[in-house]
Amino acid sequence: MVFDHGTLLGGRYTTRRESGCADLIRLGPQWTSVEHRHCGSVPAYSQCVPANLPPDYYAAESAFRAATTPQARLEALERMLAVMPHHKGTDHLRAELRTRMAKVGQELSRQHAGSHTDLYAVHREGAGQVALVGLPNSGKSSLLQALTGASARVGEYAFTTQLPQPAMMAFEDIQVQLVDLPAVSPGATPAWLRGLVRATDLLLLLLDLDTDPTADLESVRSELAALHVMPCAPKWTTGEQKTLETRPALVVGTKLDLPAADDGAELLRLEMQEDLPLLLTSAQSGAGVDALRERIVEALDVVRVYAKPPGRPPDLNRPFVLSRGATVEDLADAVHHELREKLLYAVRWQAGSAPLRVAHGYELRDRDIIELHAR
Ligand SMILES: Nc1nc2c(ncn2[C@@H]2O[C@H](COP(=O)(O)OP(=O)(O)OP(=O)(O)O)[C@@H](O)[C@H]2O)c(=O)[nH]1
Ligand SMILES: [Mg+2]
Numbered sequence: 001m002v003f004d005h006g007t008l009l010g011g012r013y014t015t016r017r018e019s020g021c022a023d024l025i026r027l028g029p030q031w032t033s034v035e036h037r038h039c040g041s042v043p044a045y046s047q048c049v050p051a052n053l054p055p056d057y058y059a060a061e062s063a064f065r066a067a068t069t070p071q072a073r074l075e076a077l078e079r080m081l082a083v084m085p086h087h088k089g090t091d092h093l094r095a096e097l098r099t100r101m102a103k104v105g106q107e108l109s110r111q112h113a114g115s116h117t118d119l120y121a122v123h124r125e126g127a128g129q130v131a132l133v134g135l136p137n138s139g140k141s142s143l144l145q146a147l148t149g150a151s152a153r154v155g156e157y158a159f160t161t162q163l164p165q166p167a168m169m170a171f172e173d174i175q176v177q178l179v180d181l182p183a184v185s186p187g188a189t190p191a192w193l194r195g196l197v198r199a200t201d202l203l204l205l206l207l208d209l210d211t212d213p214t215a216d217l218e219s220v221r222s223e224l225a226a227l228h229v230m231p232c233a234p235k236w237t238t239g240e241q242k243t244l245e246t247r248p249a250l251v252v253g254t255k256l257d258l259p260a261a262d263d264g265a266e267l268l269r270l271e272m273q274e275d276l277p278l279l280l281t282s283a284q285s286g287a288g289v290d291a292l293r294e295r296i297v298e299a300l301d302v303v304r305v306y307a308k309p310p311g312r313p314p315d316l317n318r319p320f321v322l323s324r325g326a327t328v329e330d331l332a333d334a335v336h337h338e339l340r341e342k343l344l345y346a347v348r349w350q351a352g353s354a355p356l357r358v359a360h361g362y363e364l365r366d367r368d369i370i371e372l373h374a375r
Pocket of ligand 1: 254
């Protein structure tokens with residue numbers, strides 16, 4: 001059985017064909033006939049289901065027809081999907097649009113073959129970069145919204161997100177860059193994801209607790225393996241076990257508000273046996289979202305340090321965020337690249353105690369206030 005859609009008697013319809021021939025192909029502006037690609041015969045229609053598309057859909061469709069670049073076509077298709085009502089009459093129109101989106105995506109990839117950086121690279125900002133990875137509909141975009149307050153396209157349909165979407169997450173006075181990504185999925189994981197997930201500081205592996213999170217975790221792991229990425233608990237990635245392919249990761253159960261989520265979480269806990277940290281969240285109720293922000297920053301393993309110019313108070317609103325283990329010299333470098341060379345000495349200020357002179361190699365601690373003296 002094959003579905004298609006068209007315009008009939010001035011109304012928008014989805015029509016169903018029952019036939020042994022698998023391919024329905026031609027769609028005209030007016031519904032006249034549809035040909036079989038293989039046998040060329042005109043099929044019989046057994047049912048017409050009105051799609052009842054809203055005016056916004058037709059506006060987006062006009063924009064799609066008028067679009068002159070793949071990027072504009074992709075945006076129009078996303079808009080068409082976003083405003084399309086969800087019912088049986090639109091199921092196959094939705095599938096058709098997704099197929100078109102995939103084709104436009106391929107077109108974009110080809111167009112940007114020499115300059116992938118433009119479209120798919122994300123300029124790093126803040127204390128670290130965190131990539132959200134998961135199967136279609138696992139709740140990546142919704143969680144990005146809940147963690148950052150940024151708006152992201154959320155949809156009940158799969159593959160809503162097509163391009164990387166960065167947004168900044170604030171935790172206390174630390175800003176972290178989160179990147180919402182297109183879904184990974186067997187046979188449909190975009191190859192360009194590899195560069196991004198291998199270079200990112202932390203992966204969040206999102207699993208819908210209301211479905212089968214243990215099976216989903218396996219799928220996500222195997223898609224990452226195909227991209228040559230192995231998720232590891234953040235603490236394991238230091239020292240000897242660190243390899244080029246390991247990336248620190250947290251597993252994040254999503255949709256905790258749904259009825260089957262508790263069972264899903266329990267199964268996941270048993271299955272994972274704590275090889276990766278597990279956090280449970282709901283973007284809808286906000287449960288677990290604050291705790292996740294804290295765990296993300298903890299996993300990034302950074303320290304924040306306030307620089308104090310001699311004779312002036314420190315800027316306590318703008319910390320320098322450095323990797324744990326960073327020294328006074330690294331701080332000087334972060335303040336200004338010439339300062340490392342010109343650094344004479346540094347003083348650590350602490351509330352309630354006298355300022356203390358520290359060595360160039362002093363290992364910075366979280367919330368240190370450091371006064372740098374230069375030549
Ligand atoms: N009940 C509930 N539904 C959620 C939650 N988070 C997301 N959803 C729903 O799950 C569906 C998918 O959400 P998205 O955030 O678009 O998922 P995604 O992983 O970004 O999807 P793709 O971009 O298609 O891969 C939408 O219908 C959301 O409303 C949640 O915490 N609770
Ligand atoms: Mg999404």
